[in-house]
Amino acid sequence: MESTVTTESAENSPAPSRPGYGQLLRTRGAWTFLLPGFAARQPFAMLTISIVLLVQHTTGSYGAAGAAAAATGVSMALFAPYSGRLADRYGQRAVLIPGVLVHTLSGLSLTALALAHAPLWALFLAAVPTGASVPQVGPMVRARWGVKLQGSPLMTTAAAFESVTDELTFVFGPLLATALCTGVTPAAGLITEGALTLVGGLLFAAQKSTQPPATAGYGHARVQHASALRVPGVRVLVVTFLGIGSVFGGMQVSLAAFTESIGEPGLNGVLYGVFAAGNMLSGIVCGAIAWKAAPQHRLVVGYTALAVIASALWTAHSVLLLAGLGLLVGMCIAPALITGYTLVEALVPAGARTEAFTWLTGAVALGQAAAVTIAGQLEDRLWNGAGFLVPAGGTLLALATLVTLRARLVAPQRNLTVARGVGHRVPVTVD
Numbered sequence: 001m002e003s004t005v006t007t008e009s010a011e012n013s014p015a016p017s018r019p020g021y022g023q024l025l026r027t028r029g030a031w032t033f034l035l036p037g038f039a040a041r042q043p044f045a046m047l048t049i050s051i052v053l054l055v056q057h058t059t060g061s062y063g064a065a066g067a068a069a070a071a072t073g074v075s076m077a078l079f080a081p082y083s084g085r086l087a088d089r090y091g092q093r094a095v096l097i098p099g100v101l102v103h104t105l106s107g108l109s110l111t112a113l114a115l116a117h118a119p120l121w122a123l124f125l126a127a128v129p130t131g132a133s134v135p136q137v138g139p140m141v142r143a144r145w146g147v148k149l150q151g152s153p154l155m156t157t158a159a160a161f162e163s164v165t166d167e168l169t170f171v172f173g174p175l176l177a178t179a180l181c182t183g184v185t186p187a188a189g190l191i192t193e194g195a196l197t198l199v200g201g202l203l204f205a206a207q208k209s210t211q212p213p214a215t216a217g218y219g220h221a222r223v224q225h226a227s228a229l230r231v232p233g234v235r236v237l238v239v240t241f242l243g244i245g246s247v248f249g250g251m252q253v254s255l256a257a258f259t260e261s262i263g264e265p266g267l268n269g270v271l272y273g274v275f276a277a278g279n280m281l282s283g284i285v286c287g288a289i290a291w292k293a294a295p296q297h298r299l300v301v302g303y304t305a306l307a308v309i310a311s312a313l314w315t316a317h318s319v320l321l322l323a324g325l326g327l328l329v330g331m332c333i334a335p336a337l338i339t340g341y342t343l344v345e346a347l348v349p350a351g352a353r354t355e356a357f358t359w360l361t362g363a364v365a366l367g368q369a370a371a372v373t374i375a376g377q378l379e380d381r382l383w384n385g386a387g388f389l390v391p392a393g394g395t396l397l398a399l400a401t402l403v404t405l406r407a408r409l410v411a412p413q414r415n416l417t418v419a420r421g422v423g424h425r426v427p428v429t430v431d
Contacts, residue, residue, distance in 0.1 A: 024157045027148050033210045037141040038165060040200030043193040044134065045173025047072065048368065049252055049272070050181060050189030051110070055123065056256070057186040058114045066253050066376025068114075071124045072131035073249070073369025077362035079132040084139055084358030091214040092140045092354075093205045100201030103133035107194040111187050131365070135201045138166055139357030140211075142341060147212045159341040163334050164283040174252075174272040212354065232408040233347040234356055237340045238363040239401045240303065244333055245367020246394025247310055251275060251326065252368075253375040254313075254387035258322065261384045267319065274323045278330025286335045295346075296409035299339040303402055306332035307395035314388035329391070343409055367394060 024030070048069045056065035087095045110126035145158040180188035252272065259267040309328045316322040344356045371394060375387030 020157060021161060024154050024161060027154070029210055030145075030148065033141060033144050033204065033207045034165075036200065036203040036207055037137055037144075038169075040135060040137040040197070040204040041141075041166070042169045042173060042200060043196040044137070045169040045276075046177040046189055046193040046196075047107075047130075047134070048249070048372065049174050049256075050177045050193055051127070052252060052256060052372065053178065053181040054111065054114050054186045054190055057181075058117055059120075061380060062253060062257055062376040063380045064120055064376075066372040066374075067120065068110075068123045068127050069249075070369040070373040071127035072134075073245075073365045073372070075128040075131035076134045077131075077366030077369065080134070080136055080139075080358040080362035080365065081355055083136050084355035087136070087140060087143075088212070088354045089214060092143075092211045093208060094214075096135055096137075096140070096201055096205040099133050099135050100198050100205075102129060103135065103201075104194040104198045106130040106133060107190055107197075111190045111194075115187055134365075135197060136354075136358045136361060137201070137204060138162065139354050139361055140204075141165075142357050143212050143354040144210050146345065147210070155345050156338075156342050159345075160283055160286050160334075160338045162341065163286075163338045164280050166337075168280055172273075174276070175270070178272075231347050231356070232405075233343060233410075234359060236402065236405045236408050237343060238359055240299070240336070240340060240398050241360045241363035242367035243303075243307075243395045243398025244336060245364040245369075246371040246398075247306070247329060247333065247391040248364065249368035249371025250375045250387055250390035250394070251313070251329075253372050253379060254390075255322075255326075257379040257384060257387060262319070271319070271323055271326060275326035275330040278327040279334045280330075281334075282331040283334035283338060286338050294410075295339045295343050296406055299336060299343070299409070300402060300406055302332060302335040302339065303395070303399050306336060307392075307399045310395045311392040313391055314386070316388070347409070370394075 051069040051072060052062075052065045054065075055068045056062055059065065083095055083099065106126060106129040110123065110130050113122050113126050142159070142162055145155070145162070149155050149158060177189035177193070180192055255271050255275075259271065306329065309325065309332060313322075313325055313329065316325050340360060341357065344360070347356075371390045375390045378386040378389065
């Protein structure tokens with residue numbers, strides 16, 4: 001008697017012998033959402049640094065600049081999961097179009113208030129809707145890949161490709177924002193960010209054919225709409241991504257303060273670009289490797305390296321040393337991000353994945369918000385470079401949580417049936 005194990009997802013997805021970027025990019029219809037998706041997410045990397053540079057220019061305080069940027073990050077972290085949940089339920093287009101309109105208007109209001117030297121509380125009032133309405137294009141693109149690939153081995157490659165795309169924006173975004181803020185006017189970065197968000201977001205929303213189907217009309221609505229945060233592994237990943245956010249936020253403020261202290265503010269974008277380039281390059285390599293180790297094991301190893309190297313940042317007192325350490329830190333971040341997003345595919349049901357991705361994106365934003373606030377205060381009150389203590393502390397705390405709770409990242413097997421003989425299937429529950 002012959003036994004065969006089949007999966008529902010495998011029946012509808014390609015199974016290349018060696019998944020790679022070429023095979024991924026030949027997926028039918030992929031380019032229709034990749035190009036507008038790249039344009040729509042580009043401004044995200046400009047937002048925090050544009051706020052920091054504008055508010056620091058108008059107030060003279062990195063603490064105030066970090067607090068204003070933190071208000072944006074916290075509001076994004078709190079509202080992003082609800083945005084993802086609404087996108088799962090009603091469709092991405094229904095959430096994206098009003099979101100980009102609100103974001104553009106809120107960003108312009110924040111710019112006007114900063115230039116008018118409004119009090120900090122007024123900047124906070126404008127920063128909250130600016131962050132809450134940040135379009136969650138990255139998670140939406142990842143959800144579209146999930147629909148296209150449906151459990152294919154290419155999902156890991158897709159996660160790597162999206163991480164590389166994200167980091168490519170973090171190479172160009174800070175460079176563009178810094179060049180605009182220092183070479184044109186301090187408000188130019190935030191104004192450009194709003195304009196790019198509006199145009200890119202509307203173009204992405206226009207791609208209706210590739211968006212995941214809305215789940216609002218499904219018969220099992222309660223199951224479909226259960227929060228992704230109820231999955232234990234997602235909660236572990238949220239803490240892990242909070243630590244990654246502390247690296248982004250701590251480095252943005254600390255690099256700006258360092259380059260200002262040596263009289264070369266234009267180097268800020270260059271140094272941050274080196275950090276993002278390391279992230280992007282390691283992401284390319286990570287996606288090209290056919291991994292044999294379990295993803296939860298890869299995450300622990302990669303995150304350990306990240307915490308160790310991030311802990312050395314505060315010791316750097318030269319541009320070259322800081323660039324070298326920043327490059328290494330960036331090279332450690334991409335594998336952690338890629339592995340985390342890959343785990344979502346296995347841990348979370350399809351109807352809640354956009355929300356799960358936004359929980360992780362929101363965790364990065366929340367960690368970044370806390371980091372820019374604390375790093376700004378440390379730079380104002382302690383020695384130059386004290387803000388680099390934030391990435392060290394954030395990654396070490398997250399690593400301790402990850403190591404302790406790593407067993408929750410083991411995905412349960414779903415949708416398995418065992419076929420016995422010909423034409424006779426007996427369903428077998430797999431825990």
